[in-house]
Amino acid sequence: MSLDLILRIGTKLILPFILMFALYVQFHGDYGPGGGFQAGVIAAGMVILIAITFGMSAAKRVAPQAVVERMVPLGVLVFAGTGVVGLLLGKNFLDYSVLGHDPVHAREWGILLVELGVLITVSGTMTALFYAFVERGR
Amino acid sequence: MPLAIDVLSWVLIVLGSFFTVVGGIGLVRMPDIYTRMHAASVTDTLGGGLLIFGMMLQAGFSLVTLKLLFILGLFFFFAPVVTHALAQAALHEDIEPELAEDRRGRAEAMD
């Protein structure tokens, strides 16, 4: 029985709830406080908790370094892509009302998409920064 | 009846704040890291729990109470785990706890 058994069990219990809370904050940004930035930070916090309790190799199994580093520009691409889609369909840049059958719903979907982009970039950046700092010190 | 709930919730909130303040005083006045951790953790868990319970009574039967119940459960579960992690980190750094014999020896050496 290793010394940090309590910590490992406690972390294992809370980890899925942290991820669920991050997704809850992301998708309820429309109805309450929330949005992409907060959700991205909470999701990155989950990966950092795994790294602290179980070691870097466990964290890299959950969030591989290559995937995380690709996530950073992917979010910006999603965001700008949503804008360009508006451009291609004949209206202004970042005009969401052309994305669906009805302008109000289309704008809701546009908001969801851009918040997704923000989530991807923020969580990817925070996790990649943490990996970079820890790798540098070894 | 609502007045009784109100008074009870206020008593709980005041008690909770009192325990938290006592924990803060203990944090400053204790001589050693382990005793400080013990003071902060026990009083914070109790004080925080009483505060949340008092807030639950203030909110009545609603969604807010359910959320506060979850926060209470989380808090009771994780405040001691965090203290455990802190104490493990201090042991890892080879910080020895100050035993009563050392203090008595120091006090005798000073007279």
Added chain:
Amino acid sequence: MALLTLLAVATIAIVRQRSLFGVVILAGIYSFLMASLLIALDAVDVAMTEASVGAGISTVLLLATLHLVKATEMRPIHANWVPLLVALVVGGILVWGTISLPPFGVADTAVHQHVAPYYLSRSIPETGVPNVVTSVLADYRGYDTLGETTVIFTAGIGVMLLLRGMRRRDDNDRGDAA
């Protein structure tokens, strides 16, 4: 008022503290107090972001940085009276400027007359999203949010480039089994 006093105390403690570890913890405390202040001002979205970023990730990343550098600040070479004077003068000008602002929370000040009612009245009919902060951030002023995301992206890429090139030769994963 009490929160503002605590904020000032935390800032002075940050400046006077020599140990960088203490500075990092005090910065976390400062962010937490700032988040409480923002909740007292009814700005819950900003408070949530400030709490999660400032008191959460920022403290963790600063501690990871401390792992790489020395843990004490260098003693300053000469006394810094001129910066103190400049800071006091600029602070004084700011206070003098904000004294003549209308009182907080009054609904019929000049700044709340043109843009705010426009967004408040048209947010639900046009976008169907009740949270006006999100609809303004992501829809009406979506270009600014694109800029913010690009800033985060650039900062992340910059730091990763700086820290990657100096990785040690043997970087196979020795996970630390505590």
